[in-house]
Amino acid sequence: MIRTYSFGVRAILVLVTMVLSGGPWGHVTAQADPASLPLLAESNLQYIGGFRLPAGELNGEHFSFGGAAVAFNPAGPSLFVSSYRGTVAELNIPTPVNSADVTDMPFASYLQPFADLTEGHLEDVAVDGAGLSGLMVYGNRLVGTASIFYDANNTQRLTHFARSLQLNQPSFSGWSSVWQSDRSGFVSGLMAVVPEEWRTALGGPAITGQCCIPIVSRTSNGPSAFAFDPISIGQPRVSATPLLYYTLEYPTLGPWEGSNPTYGAVAGVGGVALIASTRTVLYFGRNGLGPHCYGNGTSDKSLDGKQGSDGALFCYDPTSADKGSHAFPYRYQVWAYDLNDLAAVRAGNKKPWDVVPYGVWPLTLPTPEPMVRLGGVGYDAERQIIYLSQLRADQDGYSSRAVIHAIRIVIPKPVR
Numbered sequence: 001m002i003r004t005y006s007f008g009v010r011a012i013l014v015l016v017t018m019v020l021s022g023g024p025w026g027h028v029t030a031q032a033d034p035a036s037l038p039l040l041a042e043s044n045l046q047y048i049g050g051f052r053l054p055a056g057e058l059n060g061e062h063f064s065f066g067g068a069a070v071a072f073n074p075a076g077p078s079l080f081v082s083s084y085r086g087t088v089a090e091l092n093i094p095t096p097v098n099s100a101d102v103t104d105m106p107f108a109s110y111l112q113p114f115a116d117l118t119e120g121h122l123e124d125v126a127v128d129g130a131g132l133s134g135l136m137v138y139g140n141r142l143v144g145t146a147s148i149f150y151d152a153n154n155t156q157r158l159t160h161f162a163r164s165l166q167l168n169q170p171s172f173s174g175w176s177s178v179w180q181s182d183r184s185g186f187v188s189g190l191m192a193v194v195p196e197e198w199r200t201a202l203g204g205p206a207i208t209g210q211c212c213i214p215i216v217s218r219t220s221n222g223p224s225a226f227a228f229d230p231i232s233i234g235q236p237r238v239s240a241t242p243l244l245y246y247t248l249e250y251p252t253l254g255p256w257e258g259s260n261p262t263y264g265a266v267a268g269v270g271g272v273a274l275i276a277s278t279r280t281v282l283y284f285g286r287n288g289l290g291p292h293c294y295g296n297g298t299s300d301k302s303l304d305g306k307q308g309s310d311g312a313l314f315c316y317d318p319t320s321a322d323k324g325s326h327a328f329p330y331r332y333q334v335w336a337y338d339l340n341d342l343a344a345v346r347a348g349n350k351k352p353w354d355v356v357p358y359g360v361w362p363l364t365l366p367t368p369e370p371m372v373r374l375g376g377v378g379y380d381a382e383r384q385i386i387y388l389s390q391l392r393a394d395q396d397g398y399s400s401r402a403v404i405h406a407i408r409i410v411i412p413k414p415v416r
Contacts (some may be wrong), residue, residue: 048406049096061114067402071135072378086132115167136191138230159188173234185218193274201343203241221246239334243342248351265325271377283335288327330372
């Protein structure tokens with residue numbers, strides 16, 4: 001069944017409740033000191049299972065090579081998921097199945113068909129090369145980000161937009177430039193809602209960030225976070241508070257030209273979630289464990305390090321023949337940060353690049369995908385479930401779709 005949304009009286013009552021609660025971002029829980037909340041450990045992430053994106057086309061679109069942007073909708077519960085071309089559909093969440101055989105997993109069903117969230121305004125960001133890069137549900141609006149993939153001259157200025165959750169309803173709010181207009185590559189990607197108990201300490205009800213996109217000088221050299229108010233999206237300029245980022249001048253996690261278990265030239269971050277009732281923020285992505293090599297990938301180990309006819313080196317990488325950075329083998333990875341450290345940055349006691357993750361964990365998924373690529377994250381704070389997109393893991397002839405994996409967060413019991 002295709003879903004429609006109706007707001008009106010209910011939405012007005014929600015807004016009145018927010019105002020009466022005494023804060024610009026809604027009710028604040030009775031948690032007196034979020035700084036004392038527990039930190040998550042690797043063992044607190046428990047794999048549940050996965051499900052498949054719908055096969056076939058709907059209104060001229062499909063999920064083949066898609067799934068890069070994901071947002072959880074608590075009103076469903078449901079997920080908004082992007083196609084390869086950046087259109088978005090809403091899906092139900094079937095019961096996940098734990099299996100290494102993707103065909104054992106159920107298919108999700110459409111609740112709303114694909115739509116262009118920007119209503120033709122993506123070209124305002126760039127005539128060519130711009131694409132949808134992040135999604136987040138905030139209240140009754142769907143917030144999105146866009147990024148120019150290869151912005152060698154750092155020309156991008158517009159980063160965020162918002163619209164109705166009703167995809168067939170014209171509601172595009174206009175573009176905003178968040179944080180500093182000439183540093184869009186730090187903010188124009190992943191987003192997440194901030195738990196209510198952390199909004200005062202972090203300076204906003206949501207965070208936005210970006211990592212590891214070309215060109216390295218225009219983006220964060222590792223996970224990043226900037227607090228902002230999604231209600232302001234649609235205004236030309238929206239302020240944001242830096243909480244976490246790294247630059248070429250301050251490569252705290254390691255140099256881009258290198259490779260280490262925390263960060264390197266092949267690292268990528270697909271999504272983020274601030275876990276309610278804890279002081280942990282989790283970033284999900286991939287990293288390379290082998291030596292960094294820039295050149296043409298090859299599956300022939302005897303060519304590794306030798307120069308090809310085009311003058312570039314061969315880099316042993318059986319997963320990709322592309323010219324670029326390689327550091328085979330690759331792994332799925334989680335970066336865990338302490339929100340107390342981000343709060344210290346907001347308070348002026350640390351710099352954004354002083355903060356380092358307290359944990360960097362490998363992430364094992366049952367379904368193989370040779371290039372080890374992750375898309376976005378949707379977080380169900382009520383049920384404490386992470387929905388993680390594993391790109392191209394569902395092979396289907398000449399095409400491939402993402403698999404959505406469900407990971408349960410088990411909150412540690414407080415130490416007495």
